[in-house]
Amino acid sequence: MKVAFFSTKSYDRQSFDLLSNIHSHEITYFEPKLDSNTVALAQDFDVICTFVNDYLDEKVLLKLSNMGIKNIVLRCAGYNQVDLKKAAELELRICRVPAYSPEAVAEHALALLMTLSRKTHKAYNRVRENNYSIEGLTGFNIHGKTAGVIGTGAIGRAFCKIMLGMGCRVLAYDINESEDLKRLGITYLSLHDLLSQSDIISLHCPLTPDTFHLISEKTLRQMKDGVVLINTSRGALIDSQEVINALKSRKVGNLGIDVYEQEEDLFFQNRSEEILQDEQIARLMTFPNVLITGHQAFLTNEALMHISETTILNLDELEKGKELSNEVKYRPE
Ligand code: NAD
Secondary structure, three states, X not given: OEEEEOOOOHHHHHHHHOOHHHHHOEEEEOOOOOOOOOHHHHOOOOXXXXXXXXXXXXXXXXXXXXXXXXXXXXXXXXXXXXXXXXXXXXXXXXXXXXXXXXXXXXHHHHHHHHHHHHOHHHHHHHHHOOOOOOOOOXXXXXXXXXXXXXXXXXXXXXXXXXXXXXXXXXXXXXXXXXXXXXXXXXXEOOHHHHXXXXXXXXXXXXOOOOOOOOEOHHHHHOOOOOEEEEEOOOHHHEOHXXXXXXXXXXXXXXXXXXXXXXXXXXXXXXXXXXXXXXXXXXXXXXXXXXXXXXXXOOXXXXXXXXXXXXXXXXXXXXXXXXXXXXXXXXOOO
């Protein structure tokens, strides 16, 4: 099949080019992300392959459909960027990589938490400048704290287990509770009770109309003073302006984010020579207790290999007209 890859980075090419069965498909790697300006690149391809910030809205889907494209393969798990209703109307089939490495993302959430708790990012810079003062580097133990996990699917489950191993009391909130996790000692509570009892809160639910701005002025008010908030899921789970207000009032004691509400026009590019126009991320970067990474939680060798293997499996199944193992279907409310 002729496949157009959008938003391709060097690490994508490397992991796909390592696969022995890649040559059954004719892949063209495009660096730009897919939007209404770049959609013309998809002309004459059979399938397009996209990542987290390639927006498949109504306009783009219509253009793809008019070009005769019938299949879209996502190299990611989340599909909030796809207008699934429109895709179903246009009879476009969508496949994804459901779980490429839940541990990679859960471990990154831990990395954000531990960097904030022990200020290793600051210590690293000090020592490199021959400054061995430890003034101002006082941290806090994670052991003995209460960790609240919102969303206990593949990634949330891995994070719950890590937190148990760290010696935390682990609380969870999910619309579907896991009996396995309960057996491991995790306590499911209402969202309100989780928010009011947790010292550390980590977000692992998908972005849906129900979870948009889950962290809002109202829910922030329910949290403990000085709470540590970690988000490796999707930026728009948090109302950025409200979290800035909560950092200013010290309601939020530490914030670690790998995702950001307006990240699509910012992340995955070197913008070091540009003038930053986004006022909210600029403000977030001024806080000494905020740590931001640019959507890299998935980025491990193991996860990249899993992404490439599953994507090729999805392409093979589409080509052979087989039942699709990883299809995303539109489900009306
Ligand atoms: P998953 O589908 O396995 O689990 C999601 C869980 O959230 C499910 O248990 C579901 O019941 C729960 N949920 C759904 N709606 C909810 C709601 N309204 N309130 C509470 N819980 C709700 O997904 P996953 O593989 O664990 O991934 C979670 C999210 O992580 C993805 O949706 C994606 O946005 C994000 N992600 C980020 C990265 C990264 O690199 N930063 C990588 C992969 C995934």
